Amino acid sequence: MVVVAILIVLVVIVAAYLWTGGFHRPTSPSGSAGTVLLPDGFSYSIMNGQFSDVAFHINSTSVIQGKLNSSEGVLVDVMTPAEFVHLAITLNVSGYQWTSGPVADRSIYNLDVTVDPGGWFLAFLDPNASFPTGLSFYSDLTLTPT
Numbered sequence: 069m070v071v072v073a074i075l076i077v078l079v080v081i082v083a084a085y086l087w088t089g090g091f092h093r094p095t096s097p098s099g100s101a102g103t104v105l106l107p108d109g110f111s112y113s114i115m116n117g118q119f120s121d122v123a124f125h126i127n128s129t130s131v132i133q134g135k136l137n138s139s140e141g142v143l144v145d146v147m148t149p150a151e152f153v154h155l156a157i158t159l160n161v162s163g164y165q166w167t168s169g170p171v172a173d174r175s176i177y178n179l180d181v182t183v184d185p186g187g188w189f190l191a192f193l194d195p196n197a198s199f200p201t202g203l204s205f206y207s208d209l210t211l212t213p214t
Contacts, residue, residue: 102212105190105198106134111204113195114142119155120203122190124211129199132181132211137174140201144168146181150187161193170195176206182214 105122114120132146145164154162157176165188171177195202 071175074120077157079196086168091095100116102130102133102210105132105211106205106209108205108208110209111202112201113200115200116191116194117159117197119159119191119193121152121192122209124190125187126183126213127185128213129182129184130210130211132179132183132209133207134179135206136171136177136179136209137206138201139169139172139173139203140194140196140199142168142171142201142203143195144171144177144179145191145193146183147189147191149187149189152191155193164191173201179209 070135093211099207105124112120136142136144144167145161147164151161151163151165154160165183166181168177168179192212
């Protein structure tokens with residue numbers, strides 16, 4: 069019963085967050101088209117077996133684009149709010165709308181994903197239970213209407 073209550077609260081919080089704009093960043097001063105979700109040169113670590121995410125809400129079909137690299141491998145998933153809530157509670161992926169599949173460590177991955185209108189989460193998952201992974205962006209990660 070407590071788990072159900074927690075799940076309902078999380079869904080309400082996520083929905084409210086997305087409907088109020090989520091992460092909305094201005095267009096890049098470097099001239100990238102679209103809304104910048106993460107800037108060129110942004111780097112951080114994801115703890116082993118954990119994830120990080122960027123939430124956003126769009127009103128028209130858009131494309132997510134950018135170049136990234138990880139030190140120990142990463143999975144990139146586009147998820148609905150319900151799929152993301154399951155990940156946040158269980159640390160297990162129950163579903164996704166798109167996945168990169170395993171991105172090899174120390175390789176440059178060109179992200180280019182079309183997403184429909186609605187609320188979304190772009191999740192970066194460290195599939196390795198033993199090592200954290202470093203994630204670096206080699207271009208702006210942008211969201212551009214098509």
